[in-house]
Amino acid sequence: MDLKHQSRSRTIFKKGLLFVFFWGILLLIILFFLLLIYSLVSYSNYETVVNVLRDPEFHFALKFTLGTSLLATALATIVALPCGYLLSRYRFPGRAFFDTLFDIPIILPPLVSGIALLIFFGPFLGEQLARLGIKAVFSPLGVVIAQWFIAAPFAVKTFKHTFSSLDRRMEKVARTLGFTPTMVFYRVTMPLARNGIIGGIIMAWARALGEFGATAMLAGITRMKTETLSVAVFLNMSIGDMKFAIATALVMLLIALTLLVILKVFLSDEVRV
């Protein structure tokens, strides 16, 4: 009896220690991230931020980035839904290989992805696509394609994990109650997968928003034409105007964080992303 009691209290002590450790790590990381943002802020000032907000080039970059990244995210979602679903639900030959293919854009430095895209849309298929009216190289379309390519795997991976983690019994019950497979997908699987799907979409968007390497390679960094916020930061940094670059980055960060927090708060009742 006494021995049992002792060992139980030791377990609780161990558990307690583990959670003190967990909390410690979380708080340290939060502190680190906040200090990082503070370091950025400390190298900027109010006037420069106001100047950035009034700058027409910044206005262009902001609208352009939001437009292209949202479009890229929408396209990534459309592609990732079937890919994630099939990879999660079906066993077919070469599945592990196809699954690994989606890792390529995550593993490769974006610059290399950009070169691959440039070769594909340039010397490889450029002429044929141009005849169809598709011009990706050095065009805003190229920005969307590069962002899509870099962001889509994040959506595919998240969606796949989400579909894999669902309780299949629900779908089976729905089938026994007379739902067709299509109805099961729309009325059971999708609502159950909602959390993960929104998480994947957010992840893809966040990745598209900050994309630079592949975009710069495929679409160039032409001012007021293919200039995303990341490009604007890069250009100002290269001129040696660090204050302006940081101010641009801060505004970009603020907008992204605001959007993400709003989304998370609005969805927090049902969704944890």
Next chain:
Amino acid sequence: MYRFLRLWRTPGFWVALFILSLVAFAGCAAQGGGGDYQAEDGQPLFIYVGANLKEPVSELIQSYEAETGVKIEQTYQNAGALLNQIATMKKGDLYIPGGMDFALKAREQGHGEKIMGPIAYHTPVIVTPLENPAKITSILDLAGPGVELVIPDLEATAIGVMASRVFDNTGLKEEIEANIVATLESPAKVLGVLTMGQGNAGIVEYSNTARYREELKIIEIDPRLNEIDEIPIVSLVYTTNQALAENFMEYMVENGPSVFEGHGFKTPVKE
């Protein structure tokens, strides 16, 4: 039988992996950071070098290291980004940007002290595909119809800034700039995309073309219209070893031109 395959499930495996990666990292870091040769005060020289100058400068550094036993650490970036690093870190001994403007800017901002050089020149040239589809023979032709100009950014790169001045000199700035289909981060990228058949004309630095003489056509710009920049070497106010830094500057001025010439740069004529 296959129990060892499940090793990864044990915490011990992960602890061992973590320790192993720490050891590997520490090993690499020690190899990279701690040099055998150090300057008198125990610190190696630290130099900020324009990315476009990487090959000749690293060759010169190697020969200087071999001759003197002084260890020199280098970082490569575009000149503007380097200036940001210098301003943030307030460290380092020397700065070798691709243009005099950046040297003067460094001094103006209170980071640079002594400027020596030129070690070599930055000279804009026109490049086109071998078949030259837009039929370009001079800088003025860049204003013509059908030209698809690919160029390093006109503000963010040294060669772009010079190209912009050349356009001013021609009096056809608007027409030429209307033909720009894309700006890129570096002259190297301009050459890369041109060889992939994108765009039909570009402007790069003369030395960049050394490797592309077989693949692209190089058209020199009329010297009366061209802008040529000097590549200097600047000592930083943050140097902790003034004498050694100046010794390296003198070495660069003396030996730099011939090495730069070997890498395709135009250099001051030696007498």
